[in-house]
Amino acid sequence: MILVTGATGNAGGAVVRALAEAGTPVRALVRREADLPAELAMGDLNDPASVAAALGGVRGVFLLSGYDRMEETLEEIRKAGVPRVVLLSASAAETGNRDNAVSRYHIESEELVRASGVAWTILRPRTFFANTLRWLDQLKAGDVVRDAFPDVRVAAVDPLDIGAVAATALVADGHEGQVYPITGPESLLPADRLRMLGQALGRDLTFVGLSDEEARAQMSAAMPEMYVDAFFDFFAAGNLDESAVLPTVEQVTGRPPRPFAEWAAANAHLFR
Numbered sequence: 001m002i003l004v005t006g007a008t009g010n011a012g013g014a015v016v017r018a019l020a021e022a023g024t025p026v027r028a029l030v031r032r033e034a035d036l037p038a039e040l041a042m043g044d045l046n047d048p049a050s051v052a053a054a055l056g057g058v059r060g061v062f063l064l065s066g067y068d069r070m071e072e073t074l075e076e077i078r079k080a081g082v083p084r085v086v087l088l089s090a091s092a093a094e095t096g097n098r099d100n101a102v103s104r105y106h107i108e109s110e111e112l113v114r115a116s117g118v119a120w121t122i123l124r125p126r127t128f129f130a131n132t133l134r135w136l137d138q139l140k141a142g143d144v145v146r147d148a149f150p151d152v153r154v155a156a157v158d159p160l161d162i163g164a165v166a167a168t169a170l171v172a173d174g175h176e177g178q179v180y181p182i183t184g185p186e187s188l189l190p191a192d193r194l195r196m197l198g199q200a201l202g203r204d205l206t207f208v209g210l211s212d213e214e215a216r217a218q219m220s221a222a223m224p225e226m227y228v229d230a231f232f233d234f235f236a237a238g239n240l241d242e243s244a245v246l247p248t249v250e251q252v253t254g255r256p257p258r259p260f261a262e263w264a265a266a267n268a269h270l271f272r
């Protein structure tokens, strides 16, 4: 039995599906009822006792970063005799910059997992393809998408590939103590992704890059200021480079990562 946290989300949902497809029993820690191919356990990542209550018979935990009292949660996992944890971190941890709020919570989560006494694997995915869903409202309103950081190339990744890597590391030996950067197969500008999405939708779409001032206003409406500052530090100041395409997905899973065009075709219905 594998316990998956964040199971209703992009990454955790993909982990649940990858495990279920491989025939591995899955328990999903959820905050409310959900339709998942898994047994459900009600719990909250900010409440270590609720995680502890979900650990019976568990042989691996897929854990999200950045929640309260994570040290206690990890101690519960260790006490329950769970042999391994796979932590969903991010490329942001690679900057080592604790003054950046996004990097900080990933760095601190990684440190706690490394010190937990449980065998660990750390995943550092790049930007998710699923972030493209943030364009939904603009694409429902018209054929123009305006977004931040138009000149930043990212080897973005399909959450399904994060799920495949995580599922492998959760059930197979040989991944303990490994830090896996996870990328897609190509390095794309936002305008490239929009063009490919347009091809999947049969629409001619136009990308317009926002100025830094416009981007800050748009992002501030969606997230706290410290995270806006963090993303400006990454992508406007250039302190995080997610452009490199890396072989990890193929090395771990035996097959190459999915291209963005495939994600766009599979998710086109969401934009219609």
Ligand SMILES: NC(=O)c1ccc[n+]([C@@H]2O[C@H](COP(=O)([O-])OP(=O)(O)OC[C@H]3O[C@@H](n4cnc5c(N)ncnc54)[C@H](OP(=O)(O)O)[C@@H]3O)[C@@H](O)[C@H]2O)c1
Residues within 6 Å of the ligand: 005, 006, 007, 008, 009, 010, 011, 012, 029, 030, 031, 032, 043, 044, 045, 046, 064, 065, 066, 067, 088, 089, 090, 091, 125, 126, 127, 128, 130, 131
């Ligand atoms: N998006 C990216 O580009 C990116 C890149 C690198 C790393 N990451 C990391 O990946 C993480 C997951 O991303 P995602 O796209 O999968 O997120 P998501 O789709 O927003 O899903 C978040 C999941 O966490 C659950 N959750 C939230 N608060 C919780 C709590 N207190 N207790 C238990 N579960 C809780 C949510 O459950 P509910 O359904 O109950 O809300 C949901 O299942 C991010 O938070 C980030 O740290 C993201």
